Amino acid sequence: MHGFTDSTLPSSPNAFTSTFLQRLGERDEPPAAGEADAAGPWHVEEIPGEGFGLFRLGESRERGFPPAALFRRRSLALLAAAVFPGTGREAAFRLAKEAGPAGFAVEAGNGGEVVGFSALFDEGLISSLHVAESLARSPESLATFLEAAGQVALERAGAILDQRG
Numbered sequence: 001m002h003g004f005t006d007s008t009l010p011s012s013p014n015a016f017t018s019t020f021l022q023r024l025g026e027r028d029e030p031p032a033a034g035e036a037d038a039a040g041p042w043h044v045e046e047i048p049g050e051g052f053g054l055f056r057l058g059e060s061r062e063r064g065f066p067p068a069a070l071f072r073r074r075s076l077a078l079l080a081a082a083v084f085p086g087t088g089r090e091a092a093f094r095l096a097k098e099a100g101p102a103g104f105a106v107e108a109g110n111g112g113e114v115v116g117f118s119a120l121f122d123e124g125l126i127s128s129l130h131v132a133e134s135l136a137r138s139p140e141s142l143a144t145f146l147e148a149a150g151q152v153a154l155e156r157a158g159a160i161l162d163q164r165g
Contacts, residue, residue, distance in 0.1 A: 013063050038085055040057065040081070042081035042085075047061060050070060051077070052072075053070050076148075082144040083141070083145075086141070092109050092110075092130040093107065093109055093129045093130055095118065095126045
């Protein structure tokens with residue numbers, strides 16, 4: 001994450017004056033700054049000859065902002081837009097370092113409550129749970145993820161959901 005002091009475009013279009021932003025940049029960032037920086041909302045713009053750029057709402061290449069990420073395929077840019085908000089949040093889950101009788105405890109990141117167990121010490125599972133929880137928590141992120149999935153996957157998922165009633 002970068003803050004105001006790391007800005008690549010200090011004179012980029014902004015409703016706040018550069019002097020005001022510079023003064024704020026001299027202060028310590030609040031704990032939620034990382035989440036605010038990643039929260040979005042995000043949108044994808046085609047950049048001819050380069051690919052698809054990921055921009056925050058209010059930012060665009062036309063307005064002089066660089067993309068936060070750049071991908072050759074639109075579907076990958078959409079996936080990044082869907083998961084980016086979760087990257088700034090504290091981990092939703094943690095995995096206990098020592099196994100107990102039921103396996104490795106899966107703990108909620110916000111208080112240590114045991115919410116499950118894993119037979120294996122699988123940090124990939126914990127990261128994936130964080131991503132899935134982040135998507136489920138944000139309708140906009142979920143919609144972007146579904147858009148990235150495409151028509152065929154949505155048709156198949158729709159048939160499965162319809163059957164489940």
